[in-house]
Amino acid sequence: xxxxxxxxxxxxxxxxxxxxxxxxxxxxxxxxxxxxxxxxxxxxxxxxxxxxxxxxxxxxxxxxxxxxxxxxxxxxxxxxxxxxxxxxxxxxxxxxxxxxxxxxxxxxxxxxxxxxxxxxxxxxxxxxxxxxxxxxxxxxxxxxxxxxxxxxxxxxxxxxxxxxxxxxxxxxxxxxxxxxxxxxxxxxxxxxxxxxxxxxxxxxxxxxxxxxxxxxxxxxxxxxxxxxxxxxxxxxxxxxxxxxxxxxxxxxxxxxxxxxxxxxxxxxxxxxxxxxxxxxxxxxxxxxxxxxxxxxxxxxxxxxxxxxxxxxxxxxxxxxxxxxxxxxxxxxxxxxxxxxxxxxxxxxxxxxxxxxxxxxxxxxxxxxxxxxxxxxxx
Numbered sequence: 001x002x003x004x005x006x007x008x009x010x011x012x013x014x015x016x017x018x019x020x021x022x023x024x025x026x027x028x029x030x031x032x033x034x035x036x037x038x039x040x041x042x043x044x045x046x047x048x049x050x051x052x053x054x055x056x057x058x059x060x061x062x063x064x065x066x067x068x069x070x071x072x073x074x075x076x077x078x079x080x081x082x083x084x085x086x087x088x089x090x091x092x093x094x095x096x097x098x099x100x101x102x103x104x105x106x107x108x109x110x111x112x113x114x115x116x117x118x119x120x121x122x123x124x125x126x127x128x129x130x131x132x133x134x135x136x137x138x139x140x141x142x143x144x145x146x147x148x149x150x151x152x153x154x155x156x157x158x159x160x161x162x163x164x165x166x167x168x169x170x171x172x173x174x175x176x177x178x179x180x181x182x183x184x185x186x187x188x189x190x191x192x193x194x195x196x197x198x199x200x201x202x203x204x205x206x207x208x209x210x211x212x213x214x215x216x217x218x219x220x221x222x223x224x225x226x227x228x229x230x231x232x233x234x235x236x237x238x239x240x241x242x243x244x245x246x247x248x249x250x251x252x253x254x255x256x257x258x259x260x261x262x263x264x265x266x267x268x269x270x271x272x273x274x275x276x277x278x279x280x281x282x283x284x285x286x287x288x289x290x291x292x293x294x295x296x297x298x299x300x301x302x303x304x305x306x307x308x309x310x311x312x313x314x315x316x317x318x319x320x321x322x323x324x325x326x327x328x329x330x331x332x333x334x335x336x337x338x339x340x341x342x343x344x345x346x347x348x349x350x351x352x353x354x355x356x357x358x359x360x361x362x363x364x365x366x367x368x369x370x371x372x373x374x375x376x377x378x
Contacts, residue, residue: 046067050100052113053098054095062132068108073258079257092112098111131349137351139211140284144273145209146354147354152209155244156177157179159227161174170239171234173232188230188247189213189245191212197286197288198288206354213232213233214234214248217230267358269369269370271285273285281346282361286357290358295353301377302346304374307341345367
């Protein structure tokens with residue numbers, strides 16, 4: 001028996017009303033999700049943040065940022081910095097006063113109240129505060145690096161010691177080298193390949209070079225076929241023929257404001273400098289992503305540890321499966337597994353970037369950091 005036309009119209013109206021209700025509910029849910037995301041991303045200042053803070057000698061950008069924000073890597077937002085300023089942030093010196101205020105829209109803002117120019121007419125070179133403790137990273141700014149797969153092929157190298165026949169040289173010994181030129185200065189560091197740097201899946205990313213000591217040129221060669229004479233000023237270990245020479249770089253100051261990457265970064269910790277598999281705070285680690293992948297100096301990344309799924313303790317309603325053997329048949333019920341989200345255990349601050357790898361320092365650790373831990377945007 002077919003329904004009457006009136007019944008059909010009533011059903012159609014009911015269906016249309018249900019669809020409309022579903023669309024409204026979906027919209028409300030979507031808007032709620034957007035509102036939650038917006039609230040979660042809203043920049044908030046710590047409840048105990050000072051209205052005024054005088055910068056002290058020994059302070060770092062990271063430490064000061066932590067006084068104002070629970071998420072220090074968002075510090076550029078409170079300064080309203082653009083990308084160029086992030087790469088070369090406002091220099092902050094001991095004695096400057098940082099003032100917390102509110103904009104017309106109510107957003108928090110930080111400004112610097114400079115001390116009188118008569119007191120400090122011209123800051124000393126490199127007297128601005130660094131991003132992170134310089135003493136912990138200084139050796140990795142000038143005394144260690146990761147070269148590409150070709151390493152230092154073609155770089156200046158030692159070809160002989162003045163005391164011929166002696167294989168190893170040390171402090172105050174004279175050595176002869178090729179490739180040393182006056183345009184690159186008189187001070188040169190000594191390096192030797194240490195170990196390959198590989199990604200988590202074994203791909204060769206480069207070669208880490210070990211710092212051996214430094215030298216000073218006593219006489220430059222006058223043409224390509226003539227060796228230069230250098231004196232070894234300091235040596236961490238014996239120097240030998242084939243060791244490479246690199247000009248001593250000018251003093252490096254890492255004062256990039258800590259900030260989140262401007263693109264998605266997914267990397268792994270592939271090694272630590274001291275060769276440990278488990279690290280704590282202020283340790284130097286190697287990431288298997290570099291300049292080619294968009295990693296930049298000043299990037300703050302979060303370290304996550306994968307948590308294995310756990311077996312569901314609730315009654316299992318899954319259908320049993322048969323496992324057939326040579327001489328018997330077994331019924332097997334596959335357990336239900338509950339996935340667990342990755343746990344964030346630390347932050348890392350990138351302070352030196354190479355082609356396919358980076359050096360970073362561990363910060364804000366809550367658990368030991370291990371080689372193999374996953375690193376991504378905070």
